Amino acid sequence: MALHLEPVLPGSFLGILGGGQLGRMFTQAAQAMGYKVCVLDPDADSPAGSIAEKFINADYEDVKALKEMASLCASVSTEFENVPAQALDQLESLGAFVAPRSGCVSLAQNRIAEKKFLATWKSETNIGPAPHFVIEHDADIAHVPEDLLPGILKTARMGYDGKGQITVQNREELSAAWNQFARVPCVLEKRMDLDFEVSALAVRAYDDTVVVYPVSQNIHRDGILHTSTVPAPSLQPEQEMKIIEAAKALIRKIDYVGVLCIEFFVLKSGEIIANEIAPRPHNSGHYTMDACISSQFEQQVRAMARLPLGDTRLLAPVSMLNLLGDLWFEDSGNQAKEPAWNKVLAHSDAKLHLYGKAVPRIGRKMGHVNCLGETLDAARATCAAVASELG
Ligand code: ADP
Numbered sequence: 122m123a124l125h126l127e128p129v130l131p132g133s134f135l136g137i138l139g140g141g142q143l144g145r146m147f148t149q150a151a152q153a154m155g156y157k158v159c160v161l162d163p164d165a166d167s168p169a170g171s172i173a174e175k176f177i178n179a180d181y182e183d184v185k186a187l188k189e190m191a192s193l194c195a196s197v198s199t200e201f202e203n204v205p206a207q208a209l210d211q212l213e214s215l216g217a218f219v220a221p222r223s224g225c226v227s228l229a230q231n232r233i234a235e236k237k238f239l240a241t242w243k244s245e246t247n248i249g250p251a252p253h254f255v256i257e258h259d260a261d262i263a264h265v266p267e268d269l270l271p272g273i274l275k276t277a278r279m280g281y282d283g284k285g286q287i288t289v290q291n292r293e294e295l296s297a298a299w300n301q302f303a304r305v306p307c308v309l310e311k312r313m314d315l316d317f318e319v320s321a322l323a324v325r326a327y328d329d330t331v332v333v334y335p336v337s338q339n340i341h342r343d344g345i346l347h348t349s350t351v352p353a354p355s356l357q358p359e360q361e362m363k364i365i366e367a368a369k370a371l372i373r374k375i376d377y378v379g380v381l382c383i384e385f386f387v388l389k390s391g392e393i394i395a396n397e398i399a400p401r402p403h404n405s406g407h408y409t410m411d412a413c414i415s416s417q418f419e420q421q422v423r424a425m426a427r428l429p430l431g432d433t434r435l436l437a438p439v440s441m442l443n444l445l446g447d448l449w450f451e452d453s454g455n456q457a458k459e460p461a462w463n464k465v466l467a468h469s470d471a472k473l474h475l476y477g478k479a480v481p482r483i484g485r486k487m488g489h490v491n492c493l494g495e496t497l498d499a500a501r502a503t504c505a506a507v508a509s510e511l512g
């Protein structure tokens with residue numbers, strides 16, 4: 122990449138593909154810094170589209186829409202990995218600075234490519250993917266090594282929040298699960314004995330500067346992130362250093378510009394496994410909005426505007442609680458209530474973020490609360506209190 126482009130300064134338009142909550146928080150960060158934002162999303166009712174200066178309501182591959190975006194925006198990024206690589210390439214060929222570039226995004230679109238990449242990276246960092254086997258043909262089922270069972274069958278594409286995954290105990294169940302996925306390309310992963318899960322959020326600038334945020338410890342419920350806590354309570358300092366060094370090496374290796382999240386498993390044996398990468402700000406990095414000098418969304422702005430990166434320092438221990446649409450429903454399943462926001466807002470150290478989604482649904486991410494504390498225990502106690510008050 123030629124190193125001669127000037128930064129894009131406030132007053133200019135920045136473009137984002139995707140208008141969900143990540144696009145919305147990006148838009149808010151960009152606007153706070155004086156930028157204008159253009160959002161492209163096929164959904165007419167998108168959380169980011171409703172607050173952006175310019176909303177283009179069109180498909181990601183709509184050439185006219187991409188031309189409009191490229192003519193308005195000097196720089197474009199994406200809020201999710203499943204944007205067609207072609208759209209990013211097209212924007213680049215139309216003269217926009219695209220960060221991250223399409224090759225980095227496609228790597229995260231396909232678990233087969235992702236695992237292959239993570240495996241090659243192991244020799245450098247000593248952190249590799251879980252043992253796995255690619256399933257693309259009928260015959261592959263018989264060749265799955267016995268020691269990968271029990272395992273988790275994951276579709277190569279379009280999996281998120283635990284969707285596109287089935288746990289299988291034996292070859293018979295594996296075969297049935299693959300049929301259930303209509304025999305699309307899949308990866309069978311050995312079911313690992315997890316001690317806990319963490320993620321690292323790395324940012325790389327146009328000039329090759331890399332910063333990494335403090336590692337967060339993540340708890341999932343039903344495959345969806347529930348809480349992220351920083352500093353990670355169970356992580357040893359040397360494990361955190363190893364993860365941070367690995368994240369730096371990886372982001373440089375793929376020549377990535379922007380915010381990149383890497384999920385890791387820490388096994389009962391102490392071994393660290395790289396699970397998956399997300400080429401964008403991540404739910405487990407929402408804590409940075411209130412607990413760090415620069416949020417992950419400000420970093421996304423800085424990276425795509427070719428500015429120096431912000432400081433990632435943690436200002437206070439924090440525990441982030443996700444707010445799912447489930448909170449709007451009574452146990453009977455009928456939509457019956459507005460969550461008790463007054464109780465959340467009564468905590469002076471809890472920061473409420475709602476994404477402006479009109480319709481709550483079970484499992485839908487509606488917002489989050491960052492619970493800060495003078496100590497880690499205080500932050501976790503506030504998080505537990507907020508969870509029980511809303512529950
Ligand atoms: P998603 O794209 O849905 O986030 P992940 O691969 O991250 O998919 O899996 C979701 C969750 O399922 C993980 O955070 C972890 O809790 C659990 N999980 C996934 N793979 C394994 C595995 N190989 N062994 C044990 N648990 C796993």
Ligand code: MG
Pocket residue numbers: 282384397
């Ligand atoms: Mg995941």
